[in-house]
Amino acid sequence: MSTFFSEMMCLCLAVTTVLGGLVLCKLKKSPGQVGRKVICLVGVLGGLCLLSLSLFWSLILFSLSCFLMYIYLSYQELLPVDAKVVLITGGDSGIGHALSKYLDQLGFTVFVGVHNEKGSGAEELRRTCSKRLSVVQLDVTNPQQIKDAYSKVVEKVQNRGLWAVVNNAGILGYPIDGELIPMTDYKNCMAVNFFGAVEVTKAFLPLLRKSKGRLVNISSMAGVVPMVKLAAYGSSKAALSMFSAIMRQELSIWGIKVSVIQPGGFKTNILGTSEMRDKLEKDLLDHLTPDVLEDYGQDYILKQRNYFSSVNEYGHTDLTPVLLNIQHAISAKRPFTFYSPGSSAFPWLYFVSFGLTIIFDYFNKKFNFSVSDMPRALRMPNWKNKAM
Structure with a gap:
């Protein structure tokens, strides 16, 4: 025995x-x-x-x-490239720019939609990438440019269909308390981050149906985790995530697979240039009512510039985890529904999804609010008595 x-x-x-x-x-x-x-x-x-x-x-x-x-x-093995055609929006800089180069190196035929086809980002792609890559003018808020881009892609793919659409174009707006964010910022974030992605998706879905391809939407951790100062951006990304979840179910009958990428803190050009941030700050101050400006204080508003330096300090510069996840979403036999590249993304997403709200709010308040960073009215010792 x-x-x-x-x-x-x-x-x-x-x-x-x-x-x-x-x-x-x-x-x-x-x-x-x-x-x-x-x-x-x-x-x-x-x-x-x-x-x-x-x-x-x-x-x-x-x-x-x-x-x-x-x-x-x-x-989970990756399918062969086989001259698959991919459309990427927001290729001027950041993730879209890096992804365009990466997929071109892997052998994909890439159409890169850029906001400015004569800009430095577009010129760099033309200079450094292969002839398989085509730069197209594509402002996702411009219906005519979407139609023109569709025509160029159809001319290339003909009856093969388009293998993947990566909706990457996005803007952040000015990060500050939701009460202070101008309505124009809310509308612009929704126009680019949500409605732009929806319109591009609707335009190119007939080509995805032919190939039974992939729809990949670049959302954000802020679309799930309620992050202070990002009411406009986070709301638009939350809308994109919900749109993706519904489309995933509806498009499954056509053989199209839908994935959402929710990156953590990566350093990209979504913060814009210092000139752009100065303009957003000026527009914000110009549109505040006197009573709101008095309660918050101009010094409090100007301090929000520190947000940009903190992102630049703690944001990851290596975009490799994001690029690998997008590659997997495009090429895997059975891609995941959600990807959360970045060391901080998954723990926060898990905590918000399964943890207690009161605990999240407590720690969020501890990390994000201090007496010195409070609005002007809250720093006044007799504010509570006045309020009563």
Whole structure:
């Protein structure tokens, strides 16, 4: 009996080793988030098995887990490029610019929509990328430019269809308390971040249906996590995330897969130039009513410039995690519904989704509000008595 048991143990150990090796081989081919998730899952399952079961049954269950993960990872393998055509919006700078270069290097045929086809970003793409990449004028708030871009893409793809649309174009506006944000900022954020993505999607869906391709929308952690100072931006990204979730269900019958990218804190040019920020600040001050300006104080408003320096200080400069996740969404046999590149993104998203609101609000208040940074009226010792 002991000999039989020993032989079974050796067999189980051999099977586990082989399956574990196969899973590791698959992991090497799995970009970014896929590999991290599987490694964490394997570690948790292995630990639970060893703690709760005998060695024999632990090996059995662990082998079964490795087999299932091998099947799962097989579906996560990337499809060949095969001259697939991808449209990217917002390619002047930031994520869209880096993604255009990255996909061009991988062999994709890339159409890059830019806000200014004569700008430095567009010129750099023409200079550094292959002839497969085409720069097209595409302001996502301009219906005629969307139609013109559609015509250029149709001319290229003809009956093949378009493989993927990446709605990346976005603006931030001026980050400050929601009461102070001008209505023009709210409308501009919705026009670019939401309505622009919707209109581009609607225009190019007939081409995606032909290829049974991919729709990838670049949202933000701010579209799920309620972040102070970002009422306009966060609301527009939340709308984009909900639109994506509905389209994912509706387009599944056509074979189109929809993914949402929700990056954490990465340093891009979405903050704009200092001249652009100065203009936004001036517009904000010009549109405030006297009573609101008195309560908040001009010194409080001017202090919000510190937000830009903090983003530049703590934002990640390496966009590789974002690019790998977008590549996976475009190329994987079965892409994920949501991607959260960035070290801070997933913990915050998980905490907001499953944690208690009162706890989130408490820590958020501790981190974001101090007496010295309070609006003018709140710094006055007799403010509460006046209010009563």
